[in-house]
Amino acid sequence: MTAPLPTTPPPGFRVWALPGIPEVRPGDDLVKLIAAAATADELPGLADGDVLLVTSKIVSKAEGRIVEAADRQAAIDAEAVRVVARRGELRIVENRLGLVMAAAGVDASNTAAGTILLLPEDPDASARALRAGLRDALGVDVGIIVTDTFGRPWRSGLTDVAIGAAGVRVLDDLRGGVDSHGNPLNVTVVATADELAAAGDLVKGKASGLPVAVVRGLPHVVAPGDGGSDLGARALVRNAADDMFRLGTSEAVREAVTLRRTVREFTDAPVDPGAVRRAVAAAVTAPAPHHTTPWRFVLLESESSRVELLDAMRDAWIADLRGDGFSEESIAKRVRRGDVLRKAPYLVVPCLVADGSHTYPDARRNAAEREMFVVAAGAGVQNFLVALAGERLGSAWVSSTMFCRDVVRSVLSLPENWDPMGAVAVGHAAAPPRERPARDASEFFSVR
Numbered sequence: 001m002t003a004p005l006p007t008t009p010p011p012g013f014r015v016w017a018l019p020g021i022p023e024v025r026p027g028d029d030l031v032k033l034i035a036a037a038a039t040a041d042e043l044p045g046l047a048d049g050d051v052l053l054v055t056s057k058i059v060s061k062a063e064g065r066i067v068e069a070a071d072r073q074a075a076i077d078a079e080a081v082r083v084v085a086r087r088g089e090l091r092i093v094e095n096r097l098g099l100v101m102a103a104a105g106v107d108a109s110n111t112a113a114g115t116i117l118l119l120p121e122d123p124d125a126s127a128r129a130l131r132a133g134l135r136d137a138l139g140v141d142v143g144i145i146v147t148d149t150f151g152r153p154w155r156s157g158l159t160d161v162a163i164g165a166a167g168v169r170v171l172d173d174l175r176g177g178v179d180s181h182g183n184p185l186n187v188t189v190v191a192t193a194d195e196l197a198a199a200g201d202l203v204k205g206k207a208s209g210l211p212v213a214v215v216r217g218l219p220h221v222v223a224p225g226d227g228g229s230d231l232g233a234r235a236l237v238r239n240a241a242d243d244m245f246r247l248g249t250s251e252a253v254r255e256a257v258t259l260r261r262t263v264r265e266f267t268d269a270p271v272d273p274g275a276v277r278r279a280v281a282a283a284v285t286a287p288a289p290h291h292t293t294p295w296r297f298v299l300l301e302s303e304s305s306r307v308e309l310l311d312a313m314r315d316a317w318i319a320d321l322r323g324d325g326f327s328e329e330s331i332a333k334r335v336r337r338g339d340v341l342r343k344a345p346y347l348v349v350p351c352l353v354a355d356g357s358h359t360y361p362d363a364r365r366n367a368a369e370r371e372m373f374v375v376a377a378g379a380g381v382q383n384f385l386v387a388l389a390g391e392r393l394g395s396a397w398v399s400s401t402m403f404c405r406d407v408v409r410s411v412l413s414l415p416e417n418w419d420p421m422g423a424v425a426v427g428h429a430a431a432p433p434r435e436r437p438a439r440d441a442s443e444f445f446s447v448r
């Protein structure tokens, strides 16, 4: 038995390339060239609801975005606002349009030898101009997508994406709806403009001199009129702050070190104990002498444990200052500076346990042995702080516990051989750390 014919045709669309567009030169009228190509006799013409996929190269050429090839690196620098990843000569950068792409889209292909092409100055504006021009020339309401070719993280191969758009619903937000099983769609926002760009690339190709394609049959993706809701392809750019993959792997590792800065003001937001445990796991991968593991971390998770320790340390400090002969007023002032620990929502006391250290018959070598363990403790704490920064937690490593070790051991019931190595205040930074100019490495090394 044959199935009954459906009453409405299944979804489908047509895509074709426009032949006959000549090599574009600076100052050429793209509207004219595209209108002439689209209305050639053997083609179906253009109609309301069509979407034109226009290769950015011809837009750049028409707009005169051509520079001498000798300036390629300088052109990349000028277009880039941030390096996302670098491997040898290859630079993946975020350009001034927010697009993350190789070499800022500065391209030496598809252009005369000795010259390079920059992306259009404002691809959304270019798309709007084409849309308006075609409406004037042919009386049709079409969507325009300006396309470029991108590689993608995790995926081999290149594909076209939308870098400019006009009159196109570039994103299809399905959140709040349900799938065919009734499951809620919580994250599904379809990148329609990129899908259309890729469809156009199937017929345009890279070397075939076909820079424009037409998609017909998807009129719902074309937004009628020029309403303020026309977001352009800008809407497809993911905000770097929301991007879980903001940096390449090497760059992220490098940045982790500089991300760590002393944070002395915290919000009230609680600290995730799991994040602290992950940071401890990173801490104990630090180098240490004789294959020892001299690090211990006392996590002060209850407020009472923190207050009891801080009160006892304050009393010990006051006793020291009185012994030094400071006035009560001056003592009060100094003690107030200890507030960084009191205001933190979480404290950690890193300790050095020098189990496995060697003993020598002389003081010189015993002192060196002790220093080895102390620097290893520092390496562990630095690992800990860097890992906390990777968890987006701020920290301040302060010295206080080192100056009253007996008191700390007594209040926290620590074994005699645990040497507190300061205290680490942990929390969510109330404000970004103050900018600090990069230090010139050459002032910190000497070469022999």
Ligand SMILES: Cc1cc2nc3c(=O)[nH]c(=O)nc-3n(C[C@H](O)[C@H](O)[C@H](O)COP(=O)(O)O)c2cc1C
Pocket (backbone or CB within 6 Å): 260, 261, 262, 263, 340, 396, 397, 398, 399, 400, 422, 433
């Ligand atoms: C062993 C050690 C002890 C420290 N003690 C204190 C301290 O008692 N109080 C304080 O506010 N900061 C203390 N710091 C933090 C430094 O002041 C801080 O690292 C420095 O200002 C550099 O800023 P940055 O960490 O943001 O790079 C200490 C740092 C280290 C490594």
